[in-house]
Amino acid sequence: MTSSGTNTRSEADGQGREPVSTAWELLLPVASAPARGRGRALQSALREAVRSGRLAPGTRLPSSRELAADLRVSRGLVTEAYEQLTAESYLRSGRGAGTWVSGSARAAAGGARDLAPRALGVRVDFRPGTPDLSLFPRSAWAAAHRSVLGRLPHRALGYPDPRGLPELRNALAALLTRRRGVVADPERLLICSGVAQATTLLGFVLHGRGMRTVGVEDPGSPEHAALFASAGMATAPVPLDDEGLAVEPLVRSGVRAVVTTPAHQFPTGVAYSAARRSRLLEWAREADGLVVEDDYDGDFRYDRAPVGALQGLDPERVAYTGSVSKSLAPGLRLGWLIAPADMTGELVDRKRTMDLGNPALDQAVLAGFVTSGGYDRQLRRCQRAYRERRDVLTRALAEHFPGTEVSGIAAGLHIIARLPERWGPEEEFAARAADAGIAVRLLRDYGTRRPADGCVRLVLGYAHLAPADILRGVRTLAACPRQNPC
Incomplete structure (x- = not known):
């Protein structure tokens, strides 16, 4: 990493991977964070870099000693951040092999405002953040x-x-x-x-x-x-x-x-x-x-x-x-x-x-x-459509995922669905959904806390989906094979 904060280092891990080049200046604000908050700031910055795709799967991270020197923070702080994100499956590491961005890490690209193009092969996309663009007047x-x-x-x-x-x-x-x-x-x-x-x-x-x-x-x-x-x-x-x-x-x-x-x-x-x-x-x-x-x-x-x-x-x-x-x-x-x-x-x-x-x-x-008055008319039109789709989604969840608790339904364009523990673990549920062509987001993707129970918590966007697509998506999710069936 150069003094300007940009790492142009290009290297492979000895296993045939393509060289990578990464802009580590994204992490520099960590150095100016208050001392007691630098650990959280580094973890947050790394987590966001992986979610957004700035750190692509397979990217090799600097050693804890190198990154600590570049950011002017303690090596222990970097080591702790690497360990935490490895536990969360954002990173992977092996003895003597360094630390890498996990191949299972999925870019969130803006969370609430999902800026990534909708993936090819996705049959129903429940990711939140997009209105129904066909309603544009x-x-x-x-x-x-x-x-x-x-x-x-x-x-x-x-x-x-x-x-x-x-x-x-x-x-x-x-x-x-x-x-x-x-x-x-x-x-x-x-x-x-x-x-x-x-x-x-x-x-x-x-x-x-x-x-x-x-x-x-x-x-x-x-x-x-x-x-x-x-x-x-x-x-x-x-x-x-x-x-x-x-x-x-x-x-x-x-x-x-x-x-x-x-x-x-x-x-x-x-x-x-x-x-x-x-x-x-x-x-x-x-x-x-x-x-x-x-x-x-x-x-x-x-x-x-x-x-x-x-x-x-x-x-x-x-x-x-x-x-x-x-x-x-x-x-x-x-x-x-x-x-x-x-x-x-x-x-x-x-x-x-x-x-x-x-x-x-x-x-x-x-x-x-x-x-x-066109804007007010547009809002009324959208509210009618989105209320109907919210109701379709909540009814479908009640039918196909009995015992599910929903929240956040009074407003907005998405809901939180807490599926019973038998549908977990969360990572396996998300992987099964992806294999079936259903794109979902886990609530855990948006924060640092991890619930103690084994329930699956989903953030389901519905505004951009036709009622028929909502029903098809929920039915497909419920049909995904799981390790612990009802």
């Missing part, structure tokens, strides 16, 4: 596009305001105030290329203010670690309980910023309780900290009106992010960020240097779609 969008082209002045096609088109910021501010209870000043609303860019922008600004570690929910979206790493920030996992993020571990972590999904926690589906939301804001005030609210699917609630955004309770302590990736399509790359007033200028400056702003024409079309 092509006719209404095309009409809005024609209307915009007919009235947009020539000057609007020049370099855009990096904050975003004023018409779109005004339209979204009104929408978010009405639907999500957000305190949305158009002058503080920044249009971004989805929540991913909003998160990265916040990471750069927090880094510029001297922060080096951000708290993240455990379990939570693996994507956050990679996004913050791109801004030079490490992440520290903070556990959850039945009410949401556990505040006492958050206090002990020493971080001053934390990413949350309070309306519908990803992936557990927990809606933060009123008491926990209040306590979290108290922490932010006491620590002079920041809560980053990822409202990734807050509009999709089926049992009652959506829970209001946390940001509405304290807009100077909460940075609010959202997008149209679940309501329209992720390919539009349109999202928003509303941050505390004292951060807005820094965020706009960073956005300007990053890309000079989002495409003006796309912004104008979305503004027209929102103000015409």
Whole structure:
């Protein structure tokens, strides 16, 4: 590994494997993490690198001595990280043979937002994160596009305001105030290329203010670690309980910023309780900290009106992010960020240097779609379809997997299914499903904790699947041969 943090070493293990080349700079934020959190940070960074595919199966890792020297951490810390990930099957090792990325490791590529193309040979894909793209309102969008082209002045096609088109910021501010209870000043609303860019922008600004570690929910979206790493920030996992993020571990972590999904926690589906939301804001005030609210699917609630955004309770302590990736399509790359007033200028400056702003024409079309009522109609259409598919999935699980407990069903685009112990072990269940052409995600893939029981916990996305495909997928899963049949 060179002094720049990039290992260009190419070697084989003596068994005919192809040489590999790996960018170890992804792990460098570990060195700047607080001393007591470096072990967790290294394990999290390595785990995410394997999940995302940055460390491909068969990649040989540096020796513990080499990596410890490069990261300027103790060798024992690296050894412990290697042992932990070997126990979790992310890595494999043999006496005198070094440490390698396990061939059984499966890339998660973003967890909640599964960025990997759907695998060839998959018959039914229950991986969460994608809406039904066939519901995209092509006719209404095309009409809005024609209307915009007919009235947009020539000057609007020049370099855009990096904050975003004023018409779109005004339209979204009104929408978010009405639907999500957000305190949305158009002058503080920044249009971004989805929540991913909003998160990265916040990471750069927090880094510029001297922060080096951000708290993240455990379990939570693996994507956050990679996004913050791109801004030079490490992440520290903070556990959850039945009410949401556990505040006492958050206090002990020493971080001053934390990413949350309070309306519908990803992936557990927990809606933060009123008491926990209040306590979290108290922490932010006491620590002079920041809560980053990822409202990734807050509009999709089926049992009652959506829970209001946390940001509405304290807009100077909460940075609010959202997008149209679940309501329209992720390919539009349109999202928003509303941050505390004292951060807005820094965020706009960073956005300007990053890309000079989002495409003006796309912004104008979305503004027209929102103000015409098309966006509200789209949400109602999606809610009807997704509620039906949720019900189909829960009924199918009850029929084919009797004794299964489901949770997180009140909102969102996925559920948690806890199958009885007789369907385990989890790794074998996932392997049997893959062999049958059914793609699933285990809850354990999204966090560091491992349940003591032998039950299989699945995160099942349903929004993108037709009811017939849901039924076919569940039936196929139930028919997979297992070692301990009912």
